[in-house]
Structure formats: structure tokens, C-alpha cells
Amino acid sequence: MSQTSSSVPTPVKVVVGLALFVGGAFLHSSWHPEFYKTLEGQGVPLDFGITLSAIGVLLFTFPIIDMFFVKPLQAALHERNSALETTFSEVEELRNEMTTMKSNYEKQLAATEADAREKINSQIKEAQALRQSVMSEATEKADALVKQAQEEINMEKNRVLADLRSHVTDLALAAAEKVVAENMDTDRNRKLIADFVQQAEVAK
């Protein structure tokens, strides 16, 4: 874009161009060789004055077009391309940044998930241990209560049996008094009472 086609300064080109233009006009007005007519007769109209002036016009036109139009156009195109490249690089940077953020976010998400999973597992284990502990404690308490209840039942049963035995004895004695009073055979009656009591215990 910055390449130049010639190292000749523009003012020099313009001055040389103008000089050639004037020289062409002078040549045209002062030089009329015979071969002009010959060439015209052959359908090739030639005038070196016009040629020289044309060269002069082109010499000062080229740098003017270059300086006035081509260079601004090149600068505008360069500026536009630079702006586009900057925009593209910014977009690329933002995309990279977004990719990095996405990657970080995914890592954070994975770490959070792992942490949460670990905590959940830990809580589950803890709950299971607590459950085991509570269950064993409850079982122990239940066993103790059952044992205590059995002991109380046995004691109550023994007491009730003793009361019953005493009551039965009293009844038996009362019955015996009546029987003795009737039979007067005390030993034999007592033996009968004892047998009765024995049978009553067996029956219980």
C-alpha cells in the first residue's frame, strides 16, 4: 500500500510536464515537415507537437491524480482495513475471554458439584451412623425394659402365688376345721389337705 512507483518528486514531474506541454505547442506551431502530409495521405495523421503536449499533460496529470485521489483512497482503504482488523482482533479477544470464562465456569460448576456430592455422601454416612447408633441404643433400652418387666412380672407372680398359697391354706384350714369338726381325724385330714395343696400347685 505504501509502495511508490517513482522516486522523482511531484513538483519536478509537474514542471517537466508543463514544459513538455508548452514545448509541444511550440513544436506544433513551428515545425511542419513534409512527411506529415505523406502520412496523412496514408490515413495516419501525425503531429509530434500533440504527442509532446500529450506526454506533458500525462506527466503532470499522473502525480496530481496520484496525490489528489489515489493516495487518499489508499489511506481510506487502509484505515478501513485497519479498523476491520482491529474489530476482528477485538472480537477474537472477546471470544477467547468468553471461552476462558466458560471454561472457568465449567470448572467451578464441576468443583461445586463434586463438593456437593461429597457433602451429601458425608451427610448420608453420618446419618447412617447416627441411625445405627440410635437403633442400637433403642434396642438396648428395649431389652433392659423387657428384662425389668420380666423381673417385675416374676416378682409379682411369686407374690401373688404366695398370697394365693396363703389364701388357699386359709381356705383349706377353714375347710379343714369344718371337716375336722365333723370327722375328728386330724392327721388323716391334714394329709388330705396337704395332698390337695400339692395338687393345687401342680394344677397352677
Added chain:
Amino acid sequence: MNDLSKLMFHLIASGSEEAGAAGHGGEHAAHHATSYWATMALTGLTLLVIGFLLVKAKSGFTNRTFRGVISQSSEQLYLFIENMCVGTIGSHGRKYVPMILSFWLIIFFSNVIALFVGASPTSVLSFNLGMALVSIGYVQYEGIKSNGVFGHFSHFAGPKLGGPLVIISAMIFVIEIISEVMKNVSLSLRLFGNINGGHQAVDAMNKISFLPLGELLIPIKLLTCLVQAMIFCLLTCVYLSLVTHHDEDHGHEGHGELAAAH
């Protein structure tokens, strides 16, 4: 418009022939003077039109997207010329874009103006010869700048031949020099023939009947305007490519191929 066309055409193209037929030296000189100043006036008109369009185009170079049809067209033209230069000459061809673009603008707008006024600088052989001399002169300058004086002119002798074959190299050298000179003639005559021939054809067809039948040739002439500008610029690029290629092997082969294509 038709009268103006006839006037310009006769001033430039036919004036000298009429003077020659009259056989009077003074009248001949007077017609020549008219032809000269008419050509310069048309050149000035062409440059004014180009200048006006470039000012309009330049005013649109303010935003990232160029505003206006002329600015956008000028950008497309620049890119077209740049592609032509880079495609034909190579990556170093970008530095020739200003000159080729200037040639294109002058030739194309000169040709287009001729569609309205009936004559143009490019319908004058002497003007075309001036453009061709600038083009070929610049090509020689670039060739000497790239290869040195000896390298540039030794290139005209073709491949190095030893012994008695040196005579062939000498003959090739002479032929190549003639060929270089004749490039000026071919560039100028081609443009002159096409543009002036178009005007002559329109004039001849207009004389057939009272209807301006010659105007039917306008589409073809418009195409000629475009094609001739492109051919002149493309050939200049080809000539620049031939003298600025530094690869020796490719240079000799490419020279032959391009010369054959030309």
C-alpha cells in the same frame, strides 16, 4: 449535440485531410493549429470531467463504508486495477496502480466523452502515441531500475548462446529492439483505430438516411470504450511484468508465453 459532434469530428479528424487536399501550406498550418487546440481542449474537458468525478468520489471517503455511488464505484475501480496489476505483474505490481489507474481514467473517460461530443483525444493518433511513449518509456525505466542498464538490454538478446550462434543473439537483439519500438505503434494505433473507426462508422451510417442510424452503434462503442481502456492498461501491466520479473528461468519462459499471447 449532433452539430457539436460534427464540428469536433471535422476539426480533429478531417481537418488535416481537407487541408492536404487543398494543397495550400498556410491553410494546412491553420487546420493543424485548430486540430491541436481542439485536441487540447478535449483533453482539458476530459481532465475536468475526471477531476469533477474524483472530487465527488473523494468526498465520500469519510466513513468506514464509502458513501455515494461515485465513491463506491471509484473503490471498485481501484480494486479492479489493483487486481489487474497484482494478477499480471505480481505482488510488487501494487506500486504501479496509480499510473495504470490514471491511464484507465484518461482513456475511458476520453472515450466516453467522445460518445457525447463526437471526438476525443483518444481518436487522435498523436495523442495516443504520446500515451504509448509514456507507457513504454516507463516500462523501460522500470526495467533498467530493476535489472540495471546492461541486464535490461542483455535481456533483449534472449538466452546466452556461444560460438557462431552469437550472430543469432545479435539478430534477436535487433528484433527485440524493433519489437519494443513497435509496441508504441501497436498501442497507439490500436486505440486510434478502434475509437476513430467507431466515429467514422457512426458518421458513415448517419449519412445512409435521414435517420441517425449511426446512434445504433452506441452500445458497441460503449463496450469499445471499456475494452480499449482495459487492453491498454493490461498490456502496460504485461510489459511491466516482462521487465520486472527477477526469476531468470521463469522470466525467459514467461517472456515467450506472454509475447505469444500478445
